[in-house]
Amino acid sequence: MTVTPEITLIGSGCASLSLAKELARHNVARAKIVTDKSYQDRPDHIWGFWQMPWLDDAVSQATHSWKQWHIITDNMTVSHKSDEHPYCSLHAGKWLGYCADISGAKEVIEEVTDTPPAPYFDSRPVPADEGIFYQHFIGHHIKADRDVFNPDVAILMDFRCDQSQGLHFMYLLPTSANEALVESTLFSEQLLDKTYYETAIKSYLATHYDLSSYEVSHVETGAIPLADCRDKSAPHHAIGARGGALRPSSGYAFSFIQKQVAGILSHHARTGDWQAISPLAPRDLWMDKVFMAVLQARPELSISIFEAIAKSLDGSEFARFMSGNASLATILKMMLSMPKWPFIKAALSPRTYRRGM
Ligand SMILES: Cc1cc2nc3c(=O)[nH]c(=O)nc-3n(C[C@H](O)[C@H](O)[C@H](O)COP(=O)(O)OP(=O)(O)OC[C@H]3O[C@@H](n4cnc5c(N)ncnc54)[C@H](O)[C@@H]3O)c2cc1C
Incomplete structure (x- = not known):
């Protein structure tokens, strides 16, 4: 009788749970998730990504997709359309729950300070270097009292907002004609007081949608390092942002994490070894x-x-x-x-x- 090996996965974020799901689905190993409590109360948020061949599972769980998106400056609106690669949004809580259900992984709550015996993969964040830029943002999920959005078009970057505190743009994902996620996002070194982002969202909606009456149903917030945050000491054990799955120029990570997970499974199928490789060329x-x-x-x-x-x-x-x-x-x-x-x-x-x- 063959015994399914156990692999320790440190952390219970996107990388660990996405990998645990695939280990169970391919029936090649059982995941034991060891995680601290730091993210247990993290509010739900949206992952955005473009549909790609390695993302079928994520696309099946996505809540919305847009075949058209805009990038807007004071000078122009660049309008992109893609039937092949629509922009999709997925609720983090939904994805993590989906992965946990499939994996059936046992979870141990423990702050890891040392590395466990192999095989293991580690997704603990690596401290970022000094002097780098962050992508920092606050997003409001809003419901307006009237129809103001075009639900067919996602606005990925609208730079028509205050630029005094760093490169600043609004990100607007409309889920209906009167509902959207509206995010004030900056690329800069200094994180700002929350009133800055909130005022920017209000002013943007008033100026460009003539909208001042709406309810905020949920708030999401983040600060993502825009730098190479790989753990270079044990790269073959590092997954997720720690394993180089965070794109330093955009802060996007979800798609790269799924690519990395697929790479781990195919490497194991070819060689019998457990090894993570950075999904970014x-x-x-x-x-x-x-x-x-x-x-x-x-x-x-x-x-x-x-x-x-x-x-x-x-x-x-x-x-x-x-x-x-x-x-x-x-x-x-x-x-x-x-x-x-x-x-x-x-x-x-x-x-x-x-x-x-
Ligand atoms: C609000 C928000 C919105 C985002 N939006 C997008 C988006 O639209 N598209 C996109 O592609 N990316 C997005 N990102 C970026 C991307 O989601 C993250 O970078 C990605 O989730 C990283 O996943 P991860 O598993 O590598 O790390 P994390 O999700 O950071 O997981 C790390 C895990 O390690 C655990 N841990 C930490 N220290 C210890 C310790 N000492 N012992 C044990 N466990 C420990 C934590 O509890 C956590 O479970 C967003 C990020 C945020 C925060």
Whole structure:
């Protein structure tokens, strides 16, 4: 009789539970989840991602999807459409519950300070370096007293808001003509007082939707490091953000985590070993480092850079680029749209350029 091995998974966030689900589904191992209590009261939130071939399970659990999305600046609205890769939203609580139900993993509440014997995977966050940018935000799930939104179009970035505290945009996912998640999001070093984001949301809705009367049913908040946060000491055991599944230029992680989980299963099927590999290509990590260096050193260029990227690609190209699946032709097209000198200087020495030296 063969005995199913037990794998310890540290943490009970997206990476651990997504992996536990797949271990059970393929019937290759039983997961034992060891987690502290730090996230037990974390409010529910939305994960956004573009539909990709490795995300069928997540798409089946998504609550909404949009085949059209906009990126808006003072100068223009870039409108993208993709039938192949719609933008989807998924409730974190729903996904984690779905994964926990399938995995049937036993959970041990314990603050891990040492690593367990192999096989194990670790998703504890790694402390971020000093001086990096964060993507920090507050989002309000609102219900308006009248129809003001176009439920067919997601607004991924609308830069028509206060820019005095850093690169600032509004993210608006309409789930009906009078309901939406509206998020005030900044890319900057300093997190702000919550009244800043709340005032920005109010002012945006008043200015662009003539809307002042609405109920807030739920609030979500986050601060995601926009940097390479990999654990370089034990990379083959590291999963999730710790394992390099967080895209440093965007803060997106959900899609990359699912890709990483699929990679762990296929590596095991081929070799019999348990090993995690960063789901982001070295090329993408390098591009992101250069990109973030330019945003930090030349903030005045930031909005025009996002505008240029969006304009240079069609919807499917943009979705594949954001999901780490861009072709070389797409990368070249995008690079040619960028201001040359800042990117050349940043490419030569990203760290020095970021510090303005
Ligand atoms: C509000 C919010 C919205 C987001 N929206 C998106 C989005 O739209 N799209 C997207 O792609 N990404 C999004 N992200 C980013 C992405 O969700 C996260 O980066 C991702 O969830 C990381 O998952 P993870 O499993 O690697 O880590 P986490 O979810 O951070 O899990 C880490 C786990 O480790 C546990 N832990 C920590 N320390 C210890 C310890 N000492 N001992 C034991 N356990 C410990 C914690 O309790 C937790 O369970 C969002 C993040 C937030 C917070």
